[in-house]
Each structure stands twice: as structure tokens, then as C-alpha cells.
């Protein structure tokens with residue numbers, strides 16, 4: 129059996145001008161996945177969606193993050209909470225899908241919870257040891273950043289990193305937090321979660337995998353590595369001269385910022401593309417070593433784009449995601465091969481982001497093994 133922990137450290141220690149990828153087992157081994165679940169995934173901050181998915185009090189949506197079913201709900205106080213979607217009586221989930229509710233009533237014995245997770249009513253409970261005050265739904269650590277909702281499953285987690293001043297600086301001019309949600313979709317992909325992070329974050333495949341969808345806008349040849357730092361990486365997918373961006377976005381944007389999409393990853397599981405008028409973000413929910421649930425959102429700047437253009441952009445991104453999915457699912461099967469060995473990576477502008485991800489994973493791995 130390969131010692132993937134040792135290989136990760138070896139790969140991360142390679143000189144920057146001779147980067148290598150990880151062997152296939154890193155993406156297919158269920159032991160490796162179990163280890164990641166306990167460490168970098170359990171302790172990481174995960175983007176669950178956008179705050180304007182739940183604009184009004186009582187608006188909620190549900191997601192499954194690792195083994196934890198979650199309810200994301202806006203309370204009467206306007207605060208967005210992430211609650212355990214697990215009844216305190218005998219464990220039934222309280223909600224599914226998305227909607228608006230005054231109360232979460234358990235479908236099993238009708239215990240009733242408020243929008244803040246407090247138990248309001250439990251019929252016929254004569255147990256002398258029962259105290260409703262001890263039966264709140266667990267409330268997870270949450271953070272709002274640039275309009276995204278983040279959650280960490282670990283109560284003792286490291287705080288949501290604001291060490292990423294460089295990422296803030298990259299995005300601030302776009303006014304990401306003001307972007308308005310226009311589309312949410314979710315689907316199961318048969319790939320490893322790290323494969324999608326790497327795929328979304330490298331510009332090397334753009335012209336090959338997306339010849340008719342993205343190549344005209346963001347050809348591989350114009351990809352440029354951008355800032356990286358604690359817990360994130362980014363690259364710039366520049367548009368060729370003569371391409372007119374749709375919508376001009378925030379007033380403070382420079383001409384260059386309007387002529388590109390800025391792709392960033394917030395490790396471990398969020399990847400996103402920020403353009404002047406369009407924001408696309410993918411939240412990756414790992415299920416097994418070889419299966420993920422992908423939730424993606426599209427948001428737009430102000431009234432920059434009319435309804436037809438938005439519909440066209442949604443259709444385009446559905447196609448782009450389908451192109452990536454098809455390639456990743458084919459690759460996943462081959463990654464089980466004994467010949468899926470560590471291969472050389474392309475240069476910084478094309479695959480330097482993969483190296484950033486490796487360096488972060490290797491650092492996390494060292495911390496959790498020590």
C-alpha cells in the first residue's frame with residue numbers, strides 16, 4: 129500500500145520548477161478519504177451557499193456536509209444559523225429541500241422547534257428528566273464572507289481565516305457581497321472532491337475541454353497565476369482583446385479587472401469564478417472517495433444583465449459544468465489503475481494553483497499528524 133501521507137510531503141517538498149501531481153490512489157482510496165474526513169474536511173470551513181438564498185425570516189435550505197445533515201435558516205432576528213437537521217428526540221431529520229417555515233415540526237412524534245433551534249413543544253412528555261431547554265438543535269459555527277455562508281463542523285475550529293487579506297484585495301473591487309442570486313442547482317458527480325478543486329482551478333484544460341463554451345472568452349494561453357495565501361489560491365482567466373464583457377460591474381473596477389474572470393478556491397471545498405457582472409460558485413460536498421454532491425450558484429451584479437442574457441449564461445455554465453463532469457468521471461475510473469502514478473505538472477500560470485492546493489493539504493496533513 130502506498131503511504132499517501134509520505135508521498136504528499138515528498139511532492140510538496142519538490143522544487144517549484146519541477147512540480148508533480150499526486151498518484152491516482154490519492155483520489156480513489158477510501159482510507160485516504162476517511163482520513164481527510166476526520167481532518168481537513170471535518171475541521172475546515174465550507175461554503176454552503178449564498179446569503180440571499182434565505183432573504184426572509186424563516187427561509188431555509190438543507191444540505192448534507194460529510195455525515196452531518198444541516199438546516200441553513202434565517203431567524204426572526206435576521207441572523208443566518210446553521211442547525212443540525214437531527215431531531216433531539218430520536219434523530220429524525222426535521223426538514224428537507226428548501227422553503228419557508230415558522231417552525232420545524234418533526235415528522236415522527238411532532239416535536240416542534242423554532243427558527244433558532246429552540247425546542248418549543250414536545251407533546252405528552254412525562255419523563256421527569258426531560259427539560260426542553262436541554263433539547264435545542266445544535267447550532268454550528270458560521271461565518272458570512274462576501275455574501276457566502278460558511279460553516280465549520282468542529283466546535284473548536286480555527287477561526288474563519290481572515291488571514292486571506294490578499295484574497296479580499298483581489299475581490300473587493302468586484303463588490304462580491306452585493307451580487308444577486310439568479311440560479312441554484314445541485315447534482316451528484318462521480319469524482320473525488322480534490323479532482324474538482326484542481327480541475328476548476330487550473331487554466332490548462334480550458335481550450336481543450338471547453339472549445340466551444342469557454343475558449344473564445346478565456347483561452348488557456350491567457351491564463352495567469354494570481355495571488356495565493358493561507359487557505360486559498362487564484363488565477364486570472366483573461367479575455368482576448370476585442371472581447372466585450374457583458375455588463376461593466378462595479379464602478380471601481382479597472383479596465384483589466386473587467387477583461388477577465390478571477391478564479392479562486394477557498395480550501396477545502398469552494399471554487400468560484402468572479403467576473404465583472406457574473407459570479408459562479410461551486411460548493412463541493414464530498415460523499416465518498418469517488419462521489420461528490422456539487423451545488424452551484426450563479427449571481428449577477430445589479431441590473432447589469434437582462435433576463436435573456438442571464439438565461440443564456442445559466443445555459444452556458446450548465447454546459448461548461450457538464451463538460452468538466454464528463455472528463456472528471458472518465459478520469460476517476462482510470463485513476464484506480466496501478467499506472468496512475470505521479471505525473472509532471474505544467475507551469476505556474478497553468479497548474480500552479482494545483483501546487484498551492486498540494487502545499488496547503490501537505491501543511492494541514494502535517495498539523496493533523498503531529
Ligand code: FES
Pocket residue numbers: 215216217218219220234235236237238239
Ligand atoms: S424523532 Fe423527532 S419527535 Fe420523535
Ligand SMILES: [Fe+2]
Pocket residue numbers: 327328333334337338448452
Ligand atoms: Fe473546466
